[in-house]
Amino acid sequence: xxxxxxxxxxxxxxxxxxxxxxxxxxxxxxxxxxxxxxxxxxxxxxxxxxxxxxxxxxxxxxxxxxxxxxxxxxxxxxxxxxxxxxxxxxxxxxxxxxxxxxxxxxxxxxxxxxxxxxxxxxxxxxxxxxxxxxxxxxxxxxxxxxxxxxxxxxxxxxxxxxxxxxxxxxxxxxxxxxxxxxxxxxxxxxxxxxxxxxxxxxxxxxxxxxxxxxxxxxxxxxxxxxxxxxxxxxxxxxxxxxxxxxxxxxxxxxxxxxxxxxxxxxxxxxxxxxxxxxxxxxxxxxxxxxxxxxxxxxxxxxxxxxxxxxxxxxxxxxxxxxxxxxxxxxxxxxxxxxxxxxxxxxxxxxxxxxxxxxxxxxxxxxxxxxxxxxxxxxxxxxxxxxxxxxxxxxxxxxxxxxxxxxxxxxxxxxxxxxxxxxxxx
Amino acid sequence: xxxxxxxxxxxxxxxxxxxxxxxxxxxxxxxxxxxxxxxxxxxxxxxxxxxxxxxxxxxxxxxxxxxxxxxxxxxxxxxxxxxxxxxxxxxxxxxxxxxxxxxxxxxxxxxxxxxxxxxxxxxxxxxxxxxxxxxxxxxxxxxxxxxxxxxxxxxxxxxxxxxxxxxxxxxxxxxxxxxxxxxxxxxxxxxxxxxxxxxxxxxxxxxxxxxxxxxxxxxxxxxxxxxxxxxxxxxxxxxxxxxxxxxxxxxxxxxxxxxxxxxxxxxxxxxxxxxxxxxxxxxxxxxxxxxxxxxxxxxxxxxxxxxxxxxxxxxxxxxxxxxxxxxxxx
Numbered sequence: 001x002x003x004x005x006x007x008x009x010x011x012x013x014x015x016x017x018x019x020x021x022x023x024x025x026x027x028x029x030x031x032x033x034x035x036x037x038x039x040x041x042x043x044x045x046x047x048x049x050x051x052x053x054x055x056x057x058x059x060x061x062x063x064x065x066x067x068x069x070x071x072x073x074x075x076x077x078x079x080x081x082x083x084x085x086x087x088x089x090x091x092x093x094x095x096x097x098x099x100x101x102x103x104x105x106x107x108x109x110x111x112x113x114x115x116x117x118x119x120x121x122x123x124x125x126x127x128x129x130x131x132x133x134x135x136x137x138x139x140x141x142x143x144x145x146x147x148x149x150x151x152x153x154x155x156x157x158x159x160x161x162x163x164x165x166x167x168x169x170x171x172x173x174x175x176x177x178x179x180x181x182x183x184x185x186x187x188x189x190x191x192x193x194x195x196x197x198x199x200x201x202x203x204x205x206x207x208x209x210x211x212x213x214x215x216x217x218x219x220x221x222x223x224x225x226x227x228x229x230x231x232x233x234x235x236x237x238x239x240x241x242x243x244x245x246x247x248x249x250x251x252x253x254x255x256x257x258x259x260x261x262x263x264x265x266x267x268x269x270x271x272x273x274x275x276x277x278x279x280x281x282x283x284x285x286x287x288x289x290x291x292x293x294x295x296x297x298x299x300x301x302x303x304x305x306x307x308x309x310x311x312x313x314x315x316x317x318x319x320x321x322x323x324x325x326x327x328x329x330x331x332x333x334x335x336x337x338x339x340x341x342x343x344x345x346x347x348x349x350x351x352x353x354x355x356x357x358x359x360x361x362x363x364x365x366x367x368x369x370x371x372x373x374x375x376x377x378x379x380x381x382x383x384x385x386x387x388x389x390x391x392x393x394x395x396x397x398x399x400x401x402x403x404x405x406x407x408x409x410x411x412x413x414x415x416x417x418x419x420x421x422x423x424x425x
Numbered sequence: 426x427x428x429x430x431x432x433x434x435x436x437x438x439x440x441x442x443x444x445x446x447x448x449x450x451x452x453x454x455x456x457x458x459x460x461x462x463x464x465x466x467x468x469x470x471x472x473x474x475x476x477x478x479x480x481x482x483x484x485x486x487x488x489x490x491x492x493x494x495x496x497x498x499x500x501x502x503x504x505x506x507x508x509x510x511x512x513x514x515x516x517x518x519x520x521x522x523x524x525x526x527x528x529x530x531x532x533x534x535x536x537x538x539x540x541x542x543x544x545x546x547x548x549x550x551x552x553x554x555x556x557x558x559x560x561x562x563x564x565x566x567x568x569x570x571x572x573x574x575x576x577x578x579x580x581x582x583x584x585x586x587x588x589x590x591x592x593x594x595x596x597x598x599x600x601x602x603x604x605x606x607x608x609x610x611x612x613x614x615x616x617x618x619x620x621x622x623x624x625x626x627x628x629x630x631x632x633x634x635x636x637x638x639x640x641x642x643x644x645x646x647x648x649x650x651x652x653x654x655x656x657x658x659x660x661x662x663x664x665x666x667x668x669x670x671x672x673x674x675x676x677x678x679x680x681x682x683x684x685x686x687x688x689x690x691x692x693x694x695x696x697x698x699x700x701x702x703x704x705x706x707x708x709x710x711x712x713x714x715x716x717x718x719x720x721x722x723x724x725x726x727x728x729x730x731x732x733x734x735x736x737x738x739x740x741x742x743x744x745x746x747x748x749x750x751x752x753x754x755x
Contacts, residue, residue, distance in 0.1 A: 200622040201437075203537035203559030203594060272538025318515055320536035320557070 001025050002418060003040050007049030007379065011056060012353035013368035022054060024375040027417040031371055047420070049379055052412055055352045056367045057089025057376030059359040060329070061179075061257050062154075062233055062304035065091070065122070067113060068106065069098025074309040074396050076110065077117040079329075081394035082307070084422035086329035087355075087411030089376040090121035091307075092363075094154040095132065102127035102138040104146040111147050119421035120414070121376070123149040123363070125179060128167045134159020137167060144174055149363050152179035154233060157215050164219060168228035177229040177255075177362060182215035182240065183280070192320055194267040194281040202270070204319060209287065212280055213239035220247045223254050231362050232256040234306050236280040238290035245299050255362045256294075257304035260335035261326060263291045265401065274315055274322030275401040278308065292339070295354065296346050302359035303351075305332045309397030327400040331388055333380060335402070337409035341382065348382065375418035382409045384424075429733045432544045432551045433726055435560045436598050437627070441605040447722075448570055448579075450729060454721035455570070457494065468497035471731050474527035476502040477554070478515070478534040483692060483716065484554050484563070488531050491723035497731070500527060519543045528731045532556075537594075550730035558592045564691055565598025567722040571715050572603075572647055575687050581607040583683070585641050587672060588651030588699055589618040590634075595691045597626070599649055604630030613641030614651075614672060615663060638672050642681040650674060650690040653699045665698060675701040679709065687711050 002024040009020040009032070019035040023044075031038055040046055060083065066074035076093075083091045093110065095101035101110060107124050114122035126143035130136045132153040140151055151171055157180055158164040164180070171178050188207040193199050195206025216232055220243045223230035232244060235256040247254035261278065266285050270276045283291075294300040308325025315322050333355070340346040355378070360367035369377075390403040414422040428446045436444065457463055473492040477485050485501075492499045502522060513521075515534070522530065529550045532540045537557030544551035555561040573579045584603055590596045590612045600610055610632040612619050624632045635641045642648065653668060674688070688700075688710045696702050704710060 195622075197622045197625040200591070200620060201597075201626040203557050203597065205558075272541050313514075316516070318534070318536040318539040318542050320539075321515075 001041070001044040002047060002415070002420070003038060003044050004047045004049050004054055004377065004379070006035055007052050007054035009054045009369060010349055010352045011369040012349055012357045013056070013366070014370070015349070016369070017349060022369065022377065024415070024418045027375055029369065029371055029373045029375050032369055047379070047413065051381065053348070053352075053380050053382060055378045055380065056356040056369055057414070057416065058087045058333070058355040058378045059090045059092075059367070060088045060305050060307070060332070061092050061231070061302050061359045061362060063091045063093055063307040063329070064096065064309065064325070065093040066309060067097065068109060072396065073311040073314070076113040076122060078394050078396050079307070079309070080114065080117050080120040080122060082327070082329045083120045084414045085394065085411065086305070086331070087333050087378040087380060087414050088120060088329060089378060089414060089416045090123055092123045092125050092149060094125055094152060095127040096155040100127050100131050101125070101143070102130050102132065104139060104142040107143045107146040107148045120416055125150045125152050125154070127151065128153045128158050128178065129163060132156065134163055137163070137170060140170060140176065141174060144176060150177045150179050150231070152181065152233065154179065154181045156185065157181055157183050161218055161222065165222050165226060168222055168226040168230065172226055172228040175364065177231045177364070179231045179233050180215070180219045181233050182212055182219050184211050184214045187211035187214065192277060192281070193270050194283050196267050196284055198267045198270055202272070207281065209237040209239055209283065212237045213243060216240040216243045220244070220252065220254055223247065223252050224250065227253070229253045230255070234259050234262065234280055234304065235300070236262045236283045236287060236291070238287045241290050241294045241299060248299065255301040256299070257302040257359070257362070258291050258295060258300045259304060259306045260328065260332045260339070261401070263288060263295060264335050264339050272319045273401070274317065274319050275326060275399050277319060277322050277324055278306070278326050279324035292345055295340060296350065300354070301362055303332065303336055303354040304359065305329055309395050310399050311397050315397070315399045325399065327390065327393065327395055327397060329395070330393055331400065331402045331405070333411055334388070334407035334409055337382055338407060342408060375415060377415040378411060379413040379415070380409065380411045384408070384410045384412065386410055430550070430729055433562050433730065434541045434544055434551065434553045435601070436562045436565045437560065437601040444569070444602055444605060447566055447725060447729070448573065451566070451570055451718070451722045451725040454724040455718065457724070458717055458721055463494050464496060465494060466496045467728060468492070468495040468731055471497040471528040472500060472526070473497050473727060474500045474502070474522050474525070474530045476519070476522060476530060476532045478504045478532070478539070479555070480504065481533050481555070483719070484533065487716070487719045488554060488723050491720050491727055494720070495724055495727055497528075497727065500525060515539060515543065516546055519547060523547055523549060529727060552726055552730065555594055557594065559594050560598045560601070561594040562598050563719065563723055563726060564595050565602045567715055567719045568599055568649065568689055569602050570718045570722055571689060571711050572687065574714070575711060576646065576685070579603055579606045579608065582646040583611070583644055584608045584647045584649065585611045585613060585645040585682070586649045586651065587638070587641065587674065588614050588653055590614055590623055590651070591618045591620055592654070593651045596649070596651060600627050600630060600632065611635055611641045611645065613638055615668070638678060639681055642678060645682040645686050648674065648679070648682060648686055648688045650688065650700055652691065652693060653695055669698060673699060673701065674704050676703050676707070679704055689715060691715070
């Protein structure tokens with residue numbers, strides 16, 4: 001039993017913003033009541049949240065936990081510990097492991113490992129096609145039965161329009177979202193960053209924004225054709241966002257996520273330091289502006305980290321050879337506060353929504369602070385000042401461009417199923 | 426005024442003063458190329474590591490010759506002989522070379538930024554001998570020296586660069602050097618090789634992209650040809666006949682330029698493709714002077730970097746940058 005007292009409760013589902021106490025009993029929320037109304041019975045642990053925000057548990061729709069197969073970069077245990085420090089109570093892990101999570105056995109393995117890792121919930125995403133090779137449709141129903149929550153060939157798009165159409169048809173019947181890493185691979189071939197003045201100046205091969213938006217257009221058209229739930233992963237380009245806006249205006253079941261690095265950094269920030277190399281690459285200034293607008297106006301449904309650990313031996317090489325991807329869990333909230341809230345662009349409530357009810361809706365879940373709901377909570381301070389030192393991360397990898405950055409605001413406690421899995425010192 | 430250089434990784438961050446200094450320092454070494462006995466003892470006992478992770482003939486020989494004429498010894502690493510194929514990382518290869526205690530590392534690599542990346546981890550001077558499609562600083566310097574010798578100045582010239590600019594590290598070094606002396610650039614070639622983004626790569630330097638050769642040559646003082654890499658003609662497929670039709674520099678087209686205009690080419694030349702033999706061998710062509718000046722410029726670079734390092738025991742930085750520990754695991 002845990003009583004969270006004196007916090008400012010922000011619950012986007014009910015638009016609640018008031019001083020409330022929350023009483024957790026076992027894995028559920030037992031009671032939410034005005035501050036001071038709930039008496040702590042004997043044996044109740046009390047968590048004083050004075051000056052803090054109490055929010056529903058954060059959900060990350062997009063992460064790479066690297067297990068099975070690439071345990072030298074991350075494991076489910078180290079990844080979820082980093083996620084807990086980032087305030088995440090649930091993490092969706094992409095299927096591009098070794099072997100690929102394209103069957104129920106791998107899905108069950110991931111869930112079993114998550115159980116012993118303890119702490120954060122792990123919600124596996126299954127491959128759309130066998131081996132994510134874009135040929136045969138994976139055993140999606142069997143994976144769903146094993147506990148998978150969405151399908152994706154992330155790391156690449158579903159290879160052909162025909163297969164994407166078939167996967168969307170099938171997933172509509174199974175009521176699963178299809179998460180697309182929308183990228184025209186021919187336009188992106190060989191590219192290591194976004195095409196523009198900076199890529200031209202640095203002599204690094206760039207991919208145009210159209211490498212993403214051409215494929216988003218394809219996928220949105222197929223969502224209309226099939227009626228499927230389509231979710232665009234790590235959307236980075238203005239033109240892609242316009243496709244999503246158009247789809248929403250047509251009433252299509254299309255959603256999208258944006259990463260903290262895409263709403264914080266731009267291609268002009270890229271140097272030959274491979275910690276600035278990710279896919280989709282950091283976009284143009286005007287793309288970032290469009291993303292900020294989309295985050296504010298509701299076109300963007302969720303903030304997702306695309307946490308992509310790569311051990312130093314792989315990542316600390318020349319820019320061209322380095323793999324794509326950066327760490328994301330532990331800086332996501334701080335970057336969102338910095339870029340969205342402290343900058344005055346978004347109300348705190350909207351930011352919380354992007355981490356909670358937004359991603360929950362993409363998965364077809366409810367997320368709210370009410371009696372009977374799972375006791376998953378994220379307690380945060382919007383003001384706490386700290387500096388991110390990646391060497392202190394529980395992650396096995398160190399590939400963050402935000403190492404050494406000073407922040408204002410951080411998760412102070414992460415509670416999953418009534419248990420405190422992270423608490424700031 | 427004297428300047429000190431820790432490394433020579435790119436011309437972009439250097440000031441006009443620093444660039445002038447490098448060109449001036451090359452002058453005495455130009456004289457040496459005319460002597461019957463060309464070997465100095467300036468760097469006797471010093472060792473220059475030449476690490477060419479990408480094929481090169483003339484740049485490698487030019488740096489080797491420069492080192493030897495300064496009295497230095499060289500150690501050579503060529504891509505095909507390297508351990509990279511055995512899976513060693515670039516940094517490990519660099520650390521191993523460094524462990525043999527050279528006084529300077531001259532490095533060519535197919536990845537843009539690779540020399541900067543290595544330089545961050547080494548405490549000896551690193552010279553970029555061409556990195557990917559980024560820069561080729563010694564080529565930029567030798568081109569400027571050649572232009573200055575022929576035209577008496579590198580100030581306020583109209584410079585036209587022809588060919589595959591997008592993939593040319595030579596063009597970038599030319600722009601970053603000559604641009605600081607008020608030169609105006611016209612870039613010309615097939616549109617997919619001459620993207621508009623090039624107009625903005627050097628803020629403050631006027632650069633325009635045009636797609637008609639005749640327009641590009643109008644009134645030019647300097648014409649810098651780039652080699653048409655035949656492998657590029659395949660990706661994307663582009664007809665050599667089309668290239669010749671639209672962009673080959675021949676005597677008739679050259680007449681549109683300033684009558685005193687000079688023609689440079691970093692080599693190797695594809696005679697009959699980007700340039701006709703008549704122009705390549707004509708009085709306006711500077712291609713062989715460029716090669717001779719290359720040795721002088723590279724002698725100046727090695728001299729400044731190695732002796733500069735010796736005199737002070739440290740390397741005063743033009744580019745201030747933190748040295749990272751070789752074993753840093755973060």
